Amino acid sequence: MAHVSDFLKPSDLQRISNLQVLARQVVEGFTSGFHRSPHKGYSVEFKQHRQYVPGDEIRRLDWSVFARSDRYYIREYEEETNLRATLILDRSGSMNYAGTSADGVTKYAYATKLAACLAYMMVHQADGVGLTTFDTQIRSHIPPRSRVSHLRVILDELEKGQPGGETDLGDVFHELEAKLHRRGLLIIISDCFGEVASFLKALAHFRHARHEILVFQIWDRDELEFPFKSWTQFDCLEQAGVKHLLDPAMLRQTYLDNLAAFRDSLVRGCRRHNIDLVPFCTDEPYANALAAYMTRRLGRR
Numbered sequence: 533m534a535h536v537s538d539f540l541k542p543s544d545l546q547r548i549s550n551l552q553v554l555a556r557q558v559v560e561g562f563t564s565g566f567h568r569s570p571h572k573g574y575s576v577e578f579k580q581h582r583q584y585v586p587g588d589e590i591r592r593l594d595w596s597v598f599a600r601s602d603r604y605y606i607r608e609y610e611e612e613t614n615l616r617a618t619l620i621l622d623r624s625g626s627m628n629y630a631g632t633s634a635d636g637v638t639k640y641a642y643a644t645k646l647a648a649c650l651a652y653m654m655v656h657q658a659d660g661v662g663l664t665t666f667d668t669q670i671r672s673h674i675p676p677r678s679r680v681s682h683l684r685v686i687l688d689e690l691e692k693g694q695p696g697g698e699t700d701l702g703d704v705f706h707e708l709e710a711k712l713h714r715r716g717l718l719i720i721i722s723d724c725f726g727e728v729a730s731f732l733k734a735l736a737h738f739r740h741a742r743h744e745i746l747v748f749q750i751w752d753r754d755e756l757e758f759p760f761k762s763w764t765q766f767d768c769l770e771q772a773g774v775k776h777l778l779d780p781a782m783l784r785q786t787y788l789d790n791l792a793a794f795r796d797s798l799v800r801g802c803r804r805h806n807i808d809l810v811p812f813c814t815d816e817p818y819a820n821a822l823a824a825y826m827t828r829r830l831g832r833r
Contacts, residue, residue: 539648539687544819581605615659615717616676619647620708621690622722622750623667624699625770631754633815639750640695642814643721646748648690649822650719655683663689664711666704667697673711698770702730709737720747723755724798732801745807749798753815758787 581594584604597605627640647663654661660676663686672689701724712718718738724731724747738745754760760780768774802809808829812821 536648536652536683536687539645539690540652540819544645544649544817581607615654616662616714617650617654617659617717617719618662618664618676618712619650619686620705620718620720620722621647621663621665621693622699622701622720623665623671623693623695623697624725625667625696625768626723626725627750628695628769629752629755631752631814632759633753637814638695639723639752639814642812642818643748643750644690644693646750646812646818646822647721648687649819651683651686655680660716661686664708665689665693666708667695667699668704670704670707670711673708676716699726700730701726702734705731705734706737709734709741712738712741712743715742717744717746720745721750722747723750728794728797728801731798732805735802735805735807739805739807745805747802747807747809749809749811751811751813753813756791756813758784758791760784 581597582605584593584606592606594605594607597603621643623640627643628638630636630638630641651661651663655678658678660678661682662676663672663674664670665672671693674685674689677685701722735745735747758780763777763779765775765777799809810825812818
C-alpha cells in the first residue's frame with residue numbers, strides 16, 4: 533500500500549501545511565466547510581426572505597419582520613459547504629519524458645507528486661477529492677470522498693499507474709463528463725499536448741456544466757528551450773517505433789515558433805472560459821510552485 537511519504541517529503545508537507553484549496557466560484561458540496569454552495573440552507577450567511585408556507589419550521593420565522601409587517605417570513609441562508617474536487621491526471625506517453633535538466637524526473641512522476649500533494653491538502657481540510665487517470669481512454673475513476681482513509685485509495689492508484697499510449701484530450705474529457713454527476717472543482721494535470729481546439733471545446737463543456745477548472749500544465753525545460761545542439765535522435769513516446777535523427781539547428785526556430793503559437797492558443801482559450809492555466813516545470817520544486825500559485829489564488833477570491 534502507498535503512503536504519503538512515498539510521494540511527499542517532510543519539507544514538502546511543511547511547505548503546504550498552511551495552504552487551502554479554495555474554490556473562487558460557487559461549488560456544490562455536501563457538508564459545512566470553507567466553500568459557498570448554491571443551495572439555500574440553515575447556516576452562516578443570510579440570503580433572502582421568503583413568505584412562510586405551511587410546513588416550514590417555526591424556528592426559522594423572522595419575528596422582527598413580522599413585528600413590522602404583520603406577515604410571516606422565513607429567513608433563508610447561503611450554505612457554506614466543502615469542496616468536491618476531481619484530479620484528472622494525464623497518463624499518455626508524452627508524460628514519460630525526462631529531459632536533460634530535471635535529474636531524470638519524468639513529467640509523469642512530477643505530476644503524480646503534485647496530485648498526491650493536492651489530495652493530501654484537500655482531505656486534511658475535510659474536502660472531498662477524487663482521481664481520474666487517462667491515456668487513450670479513462671483508465672481509473674475514483675469519485676470524491678473526504679475520509680482520511682480515502683487518501684490511501686488515491687495514493688495506491690497513483691503508485692500503480694504508468695504512462696503510455698496516445699491520447700485525445702477532447703474525446704477523453706467528453707467521456708469523463710458523463711461520470712461527473714455533481715459540479716465542483718476539476719484540476720487537470722497534463723502537458724496538454726494535442727489538438728488545442730478539441731481540448732478547449734471539452735473545457736467549454738465542463739464550464740457549461742458549471743464546474744470550476746484549473747489546468748496545471750506540466751513542462752520539461754527541454755520542451756520550453758529546445759537546448760539540443762548536435763545531431764539528435766528524437767523518439768516518439770506515444771507511437772512505438774517512430775524515430776527521427778535530425779540536426780536540431782535546422783528546426784529549432786520552427787519548433788519555438790510552433791511552441792509559442794500552441795501556448796498562446798491555450799492561454800487565450802482558457803482565459804476566454806475563465807480557466808486558470810498554470811505552468812509547472814519539472815526542474816522547479818512542485819511544493820514551491822504550488823504554494824506560490826495558491827497564494828495568488830487566495831488573493832483573488
